[in-house]
Amino acid sequence: MSTNRWFATGNFYTTYREEQRIFKTHVDRLFFILFLMGLFAWPLFIDASNRNMLVINNILIAVVAVYGLNLVTGFAGLISIGHAAFVGIGAYTLAGTARTIGDSHVLITHCWPLMILVSGVVGAAFGAFVGLPAMRLKHLYLAIATLSFQMIFTWAIQFMTFFNQGQMIAVGRVFWIHGQVGRSDHYRFWYYVILVTAVICGLAVRNLLRTRYGRCLVAVRDNDRAADAMGMHPGLTKVYAFALAGFFAGIAGALHTYMFRGAGFESFTLHHSIIYLAMAIVGGLGTLPGSLLGPVAIQTLELQMEHLSEWAGSFLPASMNLATALRPLGFGLVIVLFLMFEPRGMANWWRICRSYFKLWPFRY
Amino acid sequence: MKRKYHRLWIVAMAVGLALAFMAPVQAAETYQLGLSLAITGPTSDAGNPYSKGAEDYIRFVNETKVLGDAKVDCPIRDDMYETAVTKRNFEDFLDQEMVLFLSYATGANQALAQDFNEVKIPVIPASMDKSLVGMSEYIFLPIASYSHQYVGVAEYVAKNHKGGGVPKVAAFIHPSAFGRAPLEDFKAAVAAGLKLDLVEVVEHGKDLDNSALLQRLQSKGVQYVLCQTVQSPVATLLNDAQRLGMTAASFGEAGKITFMGAHYTGGNDLISLAGSAAEGYYWTTAYHVTSEKGPWTDWQLDMAKKYERDDKTANSHNYACGMMAAQVAVEAIRRTREAGQEVTSATLYETLNQMNGDKAFESLAAVGPVTYGPGDHMGVDTVQLYVVKDGAFQSEGEPFKPEFIK
Numbered sequence: 206m207s208t209n210r211w212f213a214t215g216n217f218y219t220t221y222r223e224e225q226r227i228f229k230t231h232v233d234r235l236f237f238i239l240f241l242m243g244l245f246a247w248p249l250f251i252d253a254s255n256r257n258m259l260v261i262n263n264i265l266i267a268v269v270a271v272y273g274l275n276l277v278t279g280f281a282g283l284i285s286i287g288h289a290a291f292v293g294i295g296a297y298t299l300a301g302t303a304r305t306i307g308d309s310h311v312l313i314t315h316c317w318p319l320m321i322l323v324s325g326v327v328g329a330a331f332g333a334f335v336g337l338p339a340m341r342l343k344h345l346y347l348a349i350a351t352l353s354f355q356m357i358f359t360w361a362i363q364f365m366t367f368f369n370q371g372q373m374i375a376v377g378r379v380f381w382i383h384g385q386v387g388r389s390d391h392y393r394f395w396y397y398v399i400l401v402t403a404v405i406c407g408l409a410v411r412n413l414l415r416t417r418y419g420r421c422l423v424a425v426r427d428n429d430r431a432a433d434a435m436g437m438h439p440g441l442t443k444v445y446a447f448a449l450a451g452f453f454a455g456i457a458g459a460l461h462t463y464m465f466r467g468a469g470f471e472s473f474t475l476h477h478s479i480i481y482l483a484m485a486i487v488g489g490l491g492t493l494p495g496s497l498l499g500p501v502a503i504q505t506l507e508l509q510m511e512h513l514s515e516w517a518g519s520f521l522p523a524s525m526n527l528a529t530a531l532r533p534l535g536f537g538l539v540i541v542l543f544l545m546f547e548p549r550g551m552a553n554w555w556r557i558c559r560s561y562f563k564l565w566p567f568r569y
Numbered sequence: 570m571k572r573k574y575h576r577l578w579i580v581a582m583a584v585g586l587a588l589a590f591m592a593p594v595q596a597a598e599t600y601q602l603g604l605s606l607a608i609t610g611p612t613s614d615a616g617n618p619y620s621k622g623a624e625d626y627i628r629f630v631n632e633t634k635v636l637g638d639a640k641v642d643c644p645i646r647d648d649m650y651e652t653a654v655t656k657r658n659f660e661d662f663l664d665q666e667m668v669l670f671l672s673y674a675t676g677a678n679q680a681l682a683q684d685f686n687e688v689k690i691p692v693i694p695a696s697m698d699k700s701l702v703g704m705s706e707y708i709f710l711p712i713a714s715y716s717h718q719y720v721g722v723a724e725y726v727a728k729n730h731k732g733g734g735v736p737k738v739a740a741f742i743h744p745s746a747f748g749r750a751p752l753e754d755f756k757a758a759v760a761a762g763l764k765l766d767l768v769e770v771v772e773h774g775k776d777l778d779n780s781a782l783l784q785r786l787q788s789k790g791v792q793y794v795l796c797q798t799v800q801s802p803v804a805t806l807l808n809d810a811q812r813l814g815m816t817a818a819s820f821g822e823a824g825k826i827t828f829m830g831a832h833y834t835g836g837n838d839l840i841s842l843a844g845s846a847a848e849g850y851y852w853t854t855a856y857h858v859t860s861e862k863g864p865w866t867d868w869q870l871d872m873a874k875k876y877e878r879d880d881k882t883a884n885s886h887n888y889a890c891g892m893m894a895a896q897v898a899v900e901a902i903r904r905t906r907e908a909g910q911e912v913t914s915a916t917l918y919e920t921l922n923q924m925n926g927d928k929a930f931e932s933l934a935a936v937g938p939v940t941y942g943p944g945d946h947m948g949v950d951t952v953q954l955y956v957v958k959d960g961a962f963q964s965e966g967e968p969f970k971p972e973f974i975k
Contacts, residue, residue, distance in 0.1 A: 256661040263653065363745055372746045373652075373679035388687050466683055469676045471652050511647070532647065533609060 225415045227408075229563075244400060248393055258392035259464075260504065265399040266460050267500035271484050272410050273453030278482070279491035280414070281446035282426030283339055284348040287355035288481045291451045293473030294331045295324035295458025297362065300374035300468035304367070309377035317379045321402070321459040328455020329448045336447025340440035355475050362470045371470035376462055395464045402460060406453060411493055413449075422446055426491075487543060489552025498551040510536045600636075600902050600912050602627075602643040602895075603662030606673035606695060610649035612799070615833060615887045616673060619695055620645050622891025623671060625876045630899050636906065641899060648673070652680045663688065668914050669898050672696075675747055679704060690914040691901070691921055693894045697832060698750060702946040709921055709941055711893050712855035712949040713971075715747070716754035718831035719797050720763075721853045721952045721971040723755055726793050726829070727764050730821050735766045739791045741806060741830075743798035744772040751797045751831065758973035773802045779809040787815060787826065796830030803834045803850075804842035811846035818849065820956075827851065836886040840960060847957045851965070855935045855949040856893070859884045860961035865933040893934040897921075897948065900930050936968040 210231045218224040228234040253261070274288045299320055303313050313320060338350040363371040378385050379394075386394045413419040421442045424432040429439040462468045480503065488499020514532040547553060604623050607616035627643045630636060644662070648654040655677035662670060667690070672678050675696040682704035685692050692708045694701060699714035713721075723738070730736040740755065742748030752770065759765055768789050771782060783806070786794065796803050807828055810816045817825035828850050835852030837860070843850075859866045869892065873883030882888050901920045902912050910916045921941050924930050929938035932949075939948040951968035 254660070254664040256657055256664050259657050259660050263657075370746045370749060371676075373676060373682075375683060388684075465653065465656060465680065467680055469652050469680055471650065471676050514647070515644075 227411055227415075241404065245397070248396060255392050258396055260508065262392060262396055262399055262464050264500050264504050265396070265403050266457050266464065267481070267484060267504065268403050268497055269399070269406050269460065270454050270457035270481055271488065271496045271500055272406050273450035273457070274481050274485045275488075275490065275492070275496045276410065276413075276422065276453070277446045277450035278485060279489075279495070280419070280426060281422040281443060283336075283443055283446060284344065285351045285447075285450065286348050286475070286478050286482065287335065287351035287353075287358070288450070288454055289473045289475070289477035290355045290358035291328050291332055291335075291454030292458040292461065292477070292481075293358055293362065293468075293470070294451070295328045295455030296462040296468040296473065297368060297374075297458070298324040298327040298455065299376060299459045299462045301368065303376045304369065304374050308375050313379075314377050314385075315380050317463060321456055321463070324459035324462075325452045325456040328458065329452035332451020332454070333444050333448035335451070336444040339443035339447060352475075355478055359470060359474060362473075368470075373467045373469040375467040378466070379463060392464075395460070399460050399464070402456060406456070407493065407497070410496075414493075418445070423491075483540060487540065487550055489550025489555075492550070492552035492556075494555045495550050495552035498555065502551055506536060506539055510539075597638040597640065598912070599640045599642050601662070601665050601667045602641060602669050602671060602898055603658065603665070603667045604643055604645045604671040604673075605648045605655045605658035605662075605677075606645070606671075607650035608645075608647035610647075610651070612650055612674070614800070614838065615890075616650075616695070618882045618885040618887040619673070619891035619894075620647075621876075621878055621882050622888040622893075623895040624891075625872050625878070626892045626895035626899070628876065629872060630895075635899060636903060639902075639906070641902065643671070643895065648677065650674055650677075652677045656681060656684075659684065663690075668912055669693070669901065669917050671894050671898065675701065678708060682708070688914070689918065691918045693897055695890060695894065696747075698747065699754070700750060706946070707918065708946060709897070710947045711890070711897055711939065712935055713947055713952050714751075715797065715831055716751040717947070717950075717971050717974055718853040718855075718952050719751035719795065720755055720758045720974045721954070721969065722795055722829045722831060722851065723758060723763060723765055724969075724971055724973060725851070725954055726795075726821075726827075730792075732821065732823055735764050736792055736821070737766045737768045737790045738793040738795055739769045739771060739786050739789075740767065741771045741773060741794050741796045741798065741803070743802075744774070748772065748797050754974055755795070761973055763973045773798060773806075776802075777805060779806050780813060782806075783810055783813055783815055783826070791826060792817075792821060792823075793827050793829060796828065796834045798830070799833045800836065800839045800842055803828070803830055804839055804846070807843040807846040807850060816846065816849060820849075820851070835955065835962065837881075837884045837962070840957060840962070841881070845960070848960070850957045852955045852957075852962065853952045854886060854955070855937065855952050855968075856886045856889045857934065857936065857953075858886055858889075858955060858962045861964060865889075869934075889934050893932050896932050896934065897930065897939055900924075900932075904928075 228237065270288065270292050274285060277283050277285050302320065306312060335351065335354045339347055342350055362368045381394065421432065421437050424437060425439045425442045433439050461472065484499035484503045485495065487502050489495030510532045513535060517531050604620065606620055607613045608620050623643065624645055627641050631640050646658040648658055659670060659681055670690055670692045672692050672694040673696065675698040678694045678696055678701050685705040685707040690707060693711060694708060697710050697712060697714045699716045701708045702710060726736055726738060740752050742752055759767060768791050769786065810826060810828065815826050817827040820827055830852055832854050835850065835854065840847045857863055857865045859870060869889055870883055873888065901917045905912050905916045905920045922943050925940040925942045929940045931938045935949040936953040937949045937951040940950065941948060951970050953968045954965045955962040956965045
């Protein structure tokens with residue numbers, strides 16, 4: 206590596222430690238810090254509507270959830286079709302606590318960071334439990350096991366009176382230094398909380414991948430028997446991957462519950478599991494930028510399709526329901542085309558972009 | 570000097586022109602509503618015609634100048650039965666200064682109830698879940714709740730059952746709060762003295778064959794099956810009963826089963842799905858149905874024709890539901906304007922709460938007037954029983970008010 210880390214170009218490392226750096230150059234670090242500053246500062250200058258803040262918060266929550274899914278499916282190579290259920294576990298940990306001790310209990314309203322963490326831990330416990338079949342199952346068989354968990358979760362929530370049979374369980378407004386966070390500040394407050402959480406989780410994932418535990422995930426994905434021969438425990442690694450996925454999903458679930466001020470089963474169905482999977486695939490499986498780009502792309506696409514459908518409805522004949530059909534058709538078509546022409550996901554665009562600047566101002 | 574006056578004259582002309590163009594804009598007010606519902610996804614078979622009903626009525630209001638020069642703008646958004654999307658739509662509508670919200674699903678209304686209370690905005694939902702009015706004082710159900718309709722059916726059984734003993738009934742319900750909540754009210758009615766014997770509660774799945782279920786019910790002596798779900802599982806049940814020869818030819822026929830249900834179990838969609846098996850099916854709702862001629866149903870069909878709706882939509886009671894929800898909203902705006910008040914969420918809330926006594930609203934879409942008051946947010950209090958005869962729903966008796974429900 207160049208001794209001048211401001212103007213380093215190309216790949217030239219003299220130590221393994223250098224190769225494992227999060228930021229290869231100071232310019233990388235600078236851009237990242239500027240990007241973060243931008244994310245934190247823009248709400249102070251731009252008056253975004255509640256609706257837009259809600260959309261952005263939703264994307265950020267999905268980012269946290271997709272971190273987990275990308276760990277288990279992208280890095281560890283274990284297909285999970287029940288990720289929304291893990292998010293639901295986190296959401297219902299909080300909602301169930303609120304139902305037991307009261308939605309305005311101090312634990313819910315004042316100790317919300319702790320509750321978010323607890324939801325993550327409960328999500329991890331469920332993740333580890335659901336991951337147990339991964340010790341014996343692989344590929345589609347494991348996918349079916351996670352699908353079963355999704356089904357059991359939905360059924361249990363809808364059946365158990367403790368969970369209000371799937372109906373909304375309300376959660377009170379939280380408190381911050383200046384007092385209760387009211388409706389006018391609600392979305393902005395949660396934007397910052399979710400953003401901080403997403404950044405911490407992102408850095409945690411990035412760092413995890415630099416450790417032996419992170420490398421274990423990739424090794425087991427690529428060849429579990431070879432990993433076994435090298436002294437890793439493939440079974441435990443898979444369980445551990447599921448636990449990590451459950452942890453991130455649980456945190457996302459608690460954030461969802463706080464932001465929407467309650468939990469109802471409609472937000473954690475199989476449909477949502479598939480959407481999370483679509484986010485991870487479109488973003489780029491097995492990449493950290495993919496976890497960020499996927500949720501942004503899918504949710505933006507969904508909104509654009511909604512607008513397109515609404516616009517088309519103004520001139521298409523009412524009797525044929527064409528405008529209504531346009532939304533799911535268009536959404537599906539764009540995803541299919543995207544996967545056909547860019548199967549490595551949007552993270553690949555990011556990789557190409559970075560490769561260009563890595564050598565800049567020199568070119569191939 | 571002359572040049573100075575010339576400039577002043579030009580400025581005055583410009584201001585005059587600007588005012589002339591501004592004046593009509595100020596006079597023609599636009600009242601913002603918002604409708605979020607499932608046009609696609611789960612329950613869209615009800616949501617789709619509902620949205621068209623609301624859309625057509627608003628178009629009619631604007632075209633025929635029901636509110637004079639004022640217009641009503643009601644953007645309709647598909648929430649795909651997802652609470653998160655409903656919330657986003659709700660916030661979007663609020664950003665557009667919505668004065669009244671037309672909502673849809675039970676779950677979404679429950680999720681947003683706290684927001685309704687905080688924003689203090691009146692809401693007219695498509696869901697007739699009784700619990701909603703307890704969750705937010707700003708929710709106004711257009712007609713009697715599912716519980717009222719379900720208990721209404723049960724009361725009809727208790728009153729008209731012929732033969733000895735207490736009639737044995739089974740409940741066939743949707744496996745969700747939507748199905749279970751009216752059942753709880755039914756049980757409360759039985760505890761309060763309604764003479765019925767609830768033999769079994771069946772939470773249906775997605776079964777395509779109910780032979781075993783029907784034979785079990787018959788072996789237990791069940792004579793009436795009371796349904797609280799949506800049309801398709803009821804159609805499957807009716808088809809199986811017909812195939813097994815279990816359907817009662819007349820109400821309460823001994824040794825056979827009479828099938829009955831509330832609101833979303835019936836309507837013309839059920840007849841399309843079940844065909845001749847729907848014969849003798851009893852159903853309660855508060856709406857007029859197009860199989861019976863009347864001023865409202867004629868008008869409903871004319872409207873559907875005018876706005877190029879297909880026959881299925883035109884004859885759907887959900888189309889009437891959508892129209893009526895929009896009708897109540899527009900009527901509240903009209904009355905508020907008539908009272909010389911500014912149309913805001915607060916004034917509309919007051920107007921709706923005064924919609925009783927002499928001020929009750931006769932919508933014609935339903936079998937009774939819409940009445941609201943501070944302690945009563947259920948619009949039409951009466952329900953009408955219909956029965957399928959010769960392939961069409963026909964009214965059975967007069968509209969009535971269930972007695973065994975609080």
